[in-house]
Amino acid sequence: MHCKFFHAHATIRFRKNLITHLENDSGDLVTDHHQKELMIWHSFKERLGVNGFTGNLFNLANLLNSNNDLSCLIAPFSHQDIDQVAKLLPSDKAPGPDGFNTDFVKKCRPIICHDFYNLCSAFYAGNIYLQSINGFHITLVPRHENAVKVSDYRPISLLNTSVKILTKLLANTSDGPTIHHSSKAV
Numbered sequence: 552m553h554c555k556f557f558h559a560h561a562t563i564r565f566r567k568n569l570i571t572h573l574e575n576d577s578g579d580l581v582t583d584h585h586q587k588e589l590m591i592w593h594s595f596k597e598r599l600g601v602n603g604f605t606g607n608l609f610n611l612a613n614l615l616n617s618n619n620d621l622s623c624l625i626a627p628f629s630h631q632d633i634d635q636v637a638k639l640l641p642s643d644k645a646p647g648p649d650g651f652n653t654d655f656v657k658k659c660r661p662i663i664c665h666d667f668y669n670l671c672s673a674f675y676a677g678n679i680y681l682q683s684i685n686g687f688h689i690t691l692v693p694r695h696e697n698a699v700k701v702s703d704y705r706p707i708s709l710l711n712t713s714v715k716i717l718t719k720l721l722a723n724t725s726d727g728p729t730i731h732h733s734s735k736a737v
Contacts, residue, residue: 570587570691570698570704572587572699573587573590573591573699573700573701574699574700575590580699590701591691591701591704594701594702595701595706627671627672627675628671628672628675628720628724630664630668632720632723633664633667633668633671633716633720634660634664636716636719636720636723637656637657637660637664637667637716638657639719640653640656640657640712640715640716640719641653642654642657645690645709646709647686647687647688647709647710647711647712647714647715648686648687648688648709648711649684649711649712649713651711651712652712653712653715655712656712656716667713667716670684670713670717671716671717671720674717684711684713684714685711685714686711687708687709687710687711687714688708688709689706689707689708689709690706690707690709691704691705691706691707692704692705692706692707
């Protein structure tokens with residue numbers, strides 16, 4: 552009985568999230584999958600391919616702080632750093648191309664933590680082929696109900712959790728002393 556309920560809920564959610572038609576520039580409804588795909592591709596390619604940058608509108612020297620102690624940038628990530636970042640990842644996020652979401656990583660932490668320690672150690676040593684884990688899926692999220700135009704959707708990218716952890720570790724390192732790194736090799 553519970554299976555029927557969850558299956559029905561998943562079916563309803565699929566139907567709600569399905570883009571059955573899009574309105575083109577002429578106001579015509581397009582239902583053909585290939586034509587919808589082309590509309591979306593051209594729209595986002597046009598938006599992302601336009602470079603409107605004409606120069607700096609700010610004084611970069613005023614924004615940068617002088618920090619003579621950059622040792623935190625060359626220290627390997629400690630197990631504590633990695634555990635803290637994984638713990639603080641937001642829950643209930645969509646899974647990335649690897650199929651795992653942040654809840655999986657959090658709940659299975661005792662079993663898989665050493666894999667993440669090894670990944671971060673290999674990243675620090677430069678012994679990892681980043682392209683193998685840096686894939687992502689782009690999905691469209693409606694900005695409002697009854698979205699019918701491509702502009703009514705916003706793209707989001709679904710990253711692998713391992714990449715999220717690495718980028719957060721790097722961001723924390725560049726932010727300064729919020730996370731302290733050990734001087735021991737991982």
